[in-house]
Amino acid sequence: xxxxxxxxxxxxxxxxxxxxxxxxxxxxxxxxxxxxxxxxxxxxxxxxxxxxxxxxxxxxxxxxxxxxxxxxxxxxxxxxxxxxxxxxxxxxxxxxxxxxxxxxxxxxxxxxxxxxxxxxxxxxxxxxxxxxxxxxxxxxxxxxxxxxxxxxxxxxxxxxxxxxxxxxxxxxxxxxxxxxxxxx
Amino acid sequence: xxxxxxxxxxxxxxxxxxxxxxxxxxxxxxxxxxxxxxxxxxxxxxxxxxxxxxxxxxxxxxxxxxxxxxxxxxxxxxxxxxxxxxxxxxxxxxxxxxxxxxxxxxxxxxxxxxxxxxxxxxxxxxxxxxxxxxxxxxxxxxxxxxxxxxxxxxxxxxxxxxxxxxxxxxxxxxxxxxxxxxxxxxxxxxxxxxxx
Numbered sequence: 596x597x598x599x600x601x602x603x604x605x606x607x608x609x610x611x612x613x614x615x616x617x618x619x620x621x622x623x624x625x626x627x628x629x630x631x632x633x634x635x636x637x638x639x640x641x642x643x644x645x646x647x648x649x650x651x652x653x654x655x656x657x658x659x660x661x662x663x664x665x666x667x668x669x670x671x672x673x674x675x676x677x678x679x680x681x682x683x684x685x686x687x688x689x690x691x692x693x694x695x696x697x698x699x700x701x702x703x704x705x706x707x708x709x710x711x712x713x714x715x716x717x718x719x720x721x722x723x724x725x726x727x728x729x730x731x732x733x734x735x736x737x738x739x740x741x742x743x744x745x746x747x748x749x750x751x752x753x754x755x756x757x758x759x760x761x762x763x764x765x766x767x768x769x770x771x772x773x774x775x776x777x778x779x
Numbered sequence: 780x781x782x783x784x785x786x787x788x789x790x791x792x793x794x795x796x797x798x799x800x801x802x803x804x805x806x807x808x809x810x811x812x813x814x815x816x817x818x819x820x821x822x823x824x825x826x827x828x829x830x831x832x833x834x835x836x837x838x839x840x841x842x843x844x845x846x847x848x849x850x851x852x853x854x855x856x857x858x859x860x861x862x863x864x865x866x867x868x869x870x871x872x873x874x875x876x877x878x879x880x881x882x883x884x885x886x887x888x889x890x891x892x893x894x895x896x897x898x899x900x901x902x903x904x905x906x907x908x909x910x911x912x913x914x915x916x917x918x919x920x921x922x923x924x925x926x927x928x929x930x931x932x933x934x935x936x937x938x939x940x941x942x943x944x945x946x947x948x949x950x951x952x953x954x955x956x957x958x959x960x961x962x963x964x965x966x967x968x969x970x971x972x973x974x975x
Contacts, residue, residue: 615848615851615852616848618847618848618851619844619845619847619848622843622844622847622848623842623844626838626839626842626843626844627836627837627838627839628836630836630837630838630839630843631834631836631837634837635834640839640840643839644839644840644841644843647839647843648843648846648847651843651847652847652850652851655847655851714833717830717833718833718834718835720830721830721831721833721834722834722835725831725834736831739796740828740831740832741831741834745797745798746793746796746798761789761792761793761798764792764796765788765789765792768792768824768827771827771830771831772823772827775827775830
């Protein structure tokens with residue numbers, strides 16, 4: 596991992612020196628993870644490919660402000676996530692939430708059952724479940740679980756309050772849990 | 780008997796997200812250690828978190844690298860450079876016009892084929908053309924051989940014009956090419972990352 600980071604750093608420095616092919620190597624390395632970010636957020640593979648490409652171009656233009664002492668991958672994925680969030684914001688208005696009230700009562704019948712079973716099947720359910728989520732819920736799941744952002748960072752990225760972040764996360768997870776434990 | 784305050788779902792999630800403040804986090808952990816019901820709810824959420832980690836990344840349907848590299852390699856001449864090139868071209872034309880008296884004798888001595896020559900028969904035309912080329916070659920070489928005489932005959936005009944022309948030509952050549960080279964470097968820089 597450290598070796599990857601070191602060679603990433605070298606590629607970044609070569610890119611800054613004007614070597615476009617060095618940036619091409621970075622694209623080669625990170626296109627899968629960047630595409631995944633876009634796909635999870637947008638839910639459409641063709642659009643995700645376009646946005647992934649756009650994210651790399653945006654990262655290239657901003658590379659001068661990138662701190663080479665930090666790992667390139669997370670930064671690159673964050674650039675992609677921000678781009679996709681902007682796209683989502685422009686595309687549609689925020690969806691109406693399905694449930695207005697939060698369930699905070701311990702022992703509620705809707706509590707999540709433990710998940711078990713075949714890992715491949717589970718992965719498939721996770722994939723289809725995530726893609727079924729409303730955009731705003733998918734966004735919080737992406738930022739928290741795949742970008743490892745704190746609530747504060749998520750609030751800043753989404754332009755909402757921390758309380759709203761917690762609420763959306765809670766609802767998104769509850770929907771996911773319901774779909775993951777459905778027997779259909 | 781004291782009533783136990785259970786940990787809410789939001790608190791459990793905040794705890795798992797590492798977003799619960801120190802004191803509240805300690806309290807929640809202590810409660811989870813003692814309360815089976817809350818502990819099971821926390822375990823269920825933890826398993827959901829783990830399930831989300833099973834997302835398997837798939838590559839895009841096409842390699843994005845060539846398209847991105849091609850777009851980044853595409854360079855456009857900046858406006859300033861286009862203007863510099865136009866100015867250099869204009870100056871070059873001006874110098875050519877000023878220098879015309881110096882080179883005019885060389886061109887006028889060349890006897891190039893004429894249209895009436897083309898109206899003659901093919902072989903005749905060919906012979907005429909060959910003769911014309913020979914004469915033209917001779918005429919082109921002759922002024923060079925007699926250049927000293929030529930320059931000396933034109934001395935008064937040449938002496939007044941040449942320093943300005945030569946200086947101008949040098950200036951245009953050196954400055955113009957410097958600008959072009961700098962412009963090429965600027966073109967390279969234009970595809971480099973910008974600090975935002």
